[in-house]
Amino acid sequence: MSVLIAIAVYSTIENKKDECLRKTLEGLRNTVDFSRHDLGLSINGHTEETGKIINEYHDIIDLIVWNRENLGTAEAINQIWKDRKPGQHCIKMDDDILIHEAGWVDKLVEVVTLDPTIGQAGLKRKDCIETPWHPDEYYRSELKMLPHTPGHPWVIVEQASHVMGSCVLHSADLLKKVGYLCQPRQYGWDDVLMSARSIGAGFKNVFLPQINIDHIDHGQTPYQGWKERVAMQDLHNINTMIYEYKNGIRNVFYNPFEATVTT
Numbered sequence: 001m002s003v004l005i006a007i008a009v010y011s012t013i014e015n016k017k018d019e020c021l022r023k024t025l026e027g028l029r030n031t032v033d034f035s036r037h038d039l040g041l042s043i044n045g046h047t048e049e050t051g052k053i054i055n056e057y058h059d060i061i062d063l064i065v066w067n068r069e070n071l072g073t074a075e076a077i078n079q080i081w082k083d084r085k086p087g088q089h090c091i092k093m094d095d096d097i098l099i100h101e102a103g104w105v106d107k108l109v110e111v112v113t114l115d116p117t118i119g120q121a122g123l124k125r126k127d128c129i130e131t132p133w134h135p136d137e138y139y140r141s142e143l144k145m146l147p148h149t150p151g152h153p154w155v156i157v158e159q160a161s162h163v164m165g166s167c168v169l170h171s172a173d174l175l176k177k178v179g180y181l182c183q184p185r186q187y188g189w190d191d192v193l194m195s196a197r198s199i200g201a202g203f204k205n206v207f208l209p210q211i212n213i214d215h216i217d218h219g220q221t222p223y224q225g226w227k228e229r230v231a232m233q234d235l236h237n238i239n240t241m242i243y244e245y246k247n248g249i250r251n252v253f254y255n256p257f258e259a260t261v262t263t
Helices: 018-031 048-056 073-081 104-114 172-178 190-200 222-232 235-246
Strands: 003-010 038-045 063-066 089-093 097-099 118-122 142-145 156-159 167-170 204-207 213-215
Touching: 003 018, 003 073, 003 104, 018 048, 018 097, 038 073, 063 073, 073 190, 089 104, 089 172, 104 118, 104 167, 118 172, 118 190, 167 190, 172 190, 190 204, 190 235
Parallel strands: 003 038, 003 089, 038 063, 118 204
Antiparallel strands: 089 167, 097 213, 118 167, 142 156, 156 204
16 A cells, blocks of 8 residues: 655754754655655755755655745645545655654554554654553543454554644545645644544544654754744634534534635
8 A cells, every 4th residue: 555655844044954854854765665655745945955955865755846935734745645646545744753663654554454443543752641541631542452363463552632743644534534634823733633633533543652753853943932832823722623623513624725615
């Protein structure tokens, strides 16, 4: 099963993200079989160095979209996802994630194949706080064993309310029901809202926490403060939207490429 990996790239002189992008692409080159899977980059911002890095990794990149402005994370990813093949799963991945284990894409595909009611299967950053013993119900997760065939490895996943969007596979079945990513502003909440939309559409969200990944942007530039300020501007609306998505009050389907969009 072919998977389309989409990365929203936002590199500027100020945020110093070019080196993160290089490490992310190197990790992908070392761990993904690109004779079977596809990679697209949606460029929200770039420097001269960004172009050089993209040229270095042209052998693994299938599609590049140069956006005229910063569309935000969700809409940038959507520019790649709109070209997905029929029945193709899609991965939303950040431009500052280093993955160490080969074959991780196929393991995510295995998860949604073994249990088609799983809409999102994500890799788990080390700073995530979901655990089976967390006192807050929203962050309390549950370890589950997927359907098993004798002679095949056992697969255990961590079911959670919210799967952080740093590297998440969205099944073709889920995307058929919910369409595309959406977020109130340029940054923040797209993963939270997609997790709620997944649940509202009747799917489950899981981590595959045993795969080792690193978030390599340490957030030591003014860019981090900008992201936090933008995300916080809609904080008062997010909980309402989550509730409405999960309880069928708000339409989970979103397609920005249609003339009329209902969210």
